[in-house]
Amino acid sequence: MSAEQTMIFNPPPGWPKPPPSWRPPAGWTPDPAWPAPPEGWQLWLPAETGGDDLTQTPPAAIDRQDQPDVPTSSSQSSESARIAFLEAENSLLKQRLKQTPTAATSYVELNDGLVLQEVGIYRYHHPLENAASYRDRLSEIETRIADLVRAGGAIIKSNMFTFDNSLAKGRRMTEDLAKLMLRAYNAEADNSIRSLKLGNVITAKRRLEASRVAIAKLGALMEMHISDEFHDLRLEEIELTADWLMKKQEEKEAQREERARLREEQRVERELAAERSRLDKERSHLVNALAALGASGQHDEELEQRLREVDEAIAQNDFRAANIRAGYIYVISNRGAFGEGVVKIGLTRRLEPEQRVAELSGASVPFRFDIHTLYFSEDAVTLENELHKHFAARALNQSNLRKEFFFATPAEVRDVLEHKIGNLLEFTEHADATEYFQSVGYWPQRGNNQLTEQN
Structure with missing residues (x-):
C-alpha cells in the first residue's frame, strides 16, 4: 500500500x-x-x-x-x-x-423608561421652526414613500429564482412573497409611528430595524430585503413624527404658560386698580378732614403723617402698575413632597405674594409650601432669570427648563441672592414642614420598609 x-x-x-x-x-x-x-x-x-x-x-x-x-x-x-x-x-x-449576536445586539428593549434614561435629553433630529413645518415635511415624506413603492424600489429581490423548474413560476412566487414581506414591514413601521410617544423614538427605530433584519433572513433564499432607500425614508418618517410630537407639546406648554402669565397680569392689574381706588378714597377723606381742621385753625400731625404715607403708597402703586418687571422673588420648599435640598424659585407680581404661595400649596401637592423669603425687586424678572441660570445644572426637570424646581438648599439660594443684591432683611433657612412631620409617623408600610421621617 x-x-x-x-x-x-x-x-x-x-x-x-x-x-x-x-x-x-x-x-x-x-x-x-x-x-x-x-x-x-x-x-x-x-x-x-x-x-x-x-x-x-x-x-x-x-x-x-x-x-x-x-x-x-x-x-x-x-x-x-x-x-x-x-x-x-x-x-x-x-x-x-x-x-x-449578543443579548445587547439581538434583544430589542421595549421599556420606554429605560430607553429614555439611556439616551437622556431629547434632541431634535430635524430642527424646524414650528409644528406646522414638521407636518409639511411629513406630507412630503409620505409622498416619497408611496412613489418608491409604486416604482418597485421598496423591496429588493432576485429575478432568477425558479420554482418547479420554472423561472416564471419562481418570479410569481417571489413577487407574492415580496408583497407579503413589504406589508409586514410597513405594518411594523405604521404601528411604531402610531405608538410613538414623547421621546420613545429610539424604541420605534429599533423595532423597525429588527423587522428589517428578520425579513432579510426569511428572504435570504430569494435574495430579498428592504431597500436602503425605503428603510431610510421610513426611519426619517419616525424621526419627523417624534419631532412633530415634541414640538406640539412644547407649543402647547408655551401657550399654556402664556395664558397663565396673561391671567396673572390681569389679576395683578385688577389688584392694583382696586388698591389705587382704595388709596384715592382714603386720601380724599384725609384731605377733607385736614381741610376742615385747617378752616378752624387746627392741625393734626397723625392725619398729616397718614396723608404722606398714602401719597407714598399711591406712588408705589402707580410704579407697580407702570413697571411690569417689578415683583416679588419667592424661595419656597416642600419637604414632604420633594424631600430635603429641593427649592422652588419663582416670581409673582401680586400685592400679597403669600396668596401665590397659597395657590401653589393647593391640591397638586400633599403639603403646604414653606416660605424662605419674599424679596421685592424693581427688576424681579432679571433677578429671577439670573437665579434660574445659576442653578440650571441642578434643575429637577432637565427636559423642560421652564420648570422652577432645583436641587439646592435654602442656604445656597440665600448666598446667591446676597451676592447679587446685598443683605437680605428676612430669610428663613430651616423649613417648619409642620404638616409633614405631623403625618409621617402615620404612614403605612410599603414592602419591607417602614416610611419614617428622614433626618
Whole structure:
C-alpha cells in the first residue's frame, strides 16, 4: 500500500467535505471563495491502521461534536496535524462567537423608561421652526414613500429564482412573497409611528430595524430585503413624527404658560386698580378732614403723617402698575413632597405674594409650601432669570427648563441672592414642614420598609 493510499484528505474549516477516498484530479485548485486554511493546517492526514479500508470518514470540521481519535503512538507528523486541527477548531470557534449576536445586539428593549434614561435629553433630529413645518415635511415624506413603492424600489429581490423548474413560476412566487414581506414591514413601521410617544423614538427605530433584519433572513433564499432607500425614508418618517410630537407639546406648554402669565397680569392689574381706588378714597377723606381742621385753625400731625404715607403708597402703586418687571422673588420648599435640598424659585407680581404661595400649596401637592423669603425687586424678572441660570445644572426637570424646581438648599439660594443684591432683611433657612412631620409617623408600610421621617 503506497503512502498516498494511506492518507486521507482533511478539509479546513469552511471547505466542503469530499466523499470518502477522494483524490484531487490533475490541475485541481481550491475555489477562491473558500476561506484560506488556518496557518499550519495539514490537508492530508495519515489514515488509521485497520486493513485496506480507506472509506473512513475524514476528521470532522467545526460542526462535528466528537473529535476524531488520534492515536498517541503515531508519528510526530500525526501529532503536529492533530495540534493544527485543534488550533484551527479553536480559532474558528472564537470567530463564530464574535459573529454571534449578543443579548445587547439581538434583544430589542421595549421599556420606554429605560430607553429614555439611556439616551437622556431629547434632541431634535430635524430642527424646524414650528409644528406646522414638521407636518409639511411629513406630507412630503409620505409622498416619497408611496412613489418608491409604486416604482418597485421598496423591496429588493432576485429575478432568477425558479420554482418547479420554472423561472416564471419562481418570479410569481417571489413577487407574492415580496408583497407579503413589504406589508409586514410597513405594518411594523405604521404601528411604531402610531405608538410613538414623547421621546420613545429610539424604541420605534429599533423595532423597525429588527423587522428589517428578520425579513432579510426569511428572504435570504430569494435574495430579498428592504431597500436602503425605503428603510431610510421610513426611519426619517419616525424621526419627523417624534419631532412633530415634541414640538406640539412644547407649543402647547408655551401657550399654556402664556395664558397663565396673561391671567396673572390681569389679576395683578385688577389688584392694583382696586388698591389705587382704595388709596384715592382714603386720601380724599384725609384731605377733607385736614381741610376742615385747617378752616378752624387746627392741625393734626397723625392725619398729616397718614396723608404722606398714602401719597407714598399711591406712588408705589402707580410704579407697580407702570413697571411690569417689578415683583416679588419667592424661595419656597416642600419637604414632604420633594424631600430635603429641593427649592422652588419663582416670581409673582401680586400685592400679597403669600396668596401665590397659597395657590401653589393647593391640591397638586400633599403639603403646604414653606416660605424662605419674599424679596421685592424693581427688576424681579432679571433677578429671577439670573437665579434660574445659576442653578440650571441642578434643575429637577432637565427636559423642560421652564420648570422652577432645583436641587439646592435654602442656604445656597440665600448666598446667591446676597451676592447679587446685598443683605437680605428676612430669610428663613430651616423649613417648619409642620404638616409633614405631623403625618409621617402615620404612614403605612410599603414592602419591607417602614416610611419614617428622614433626618
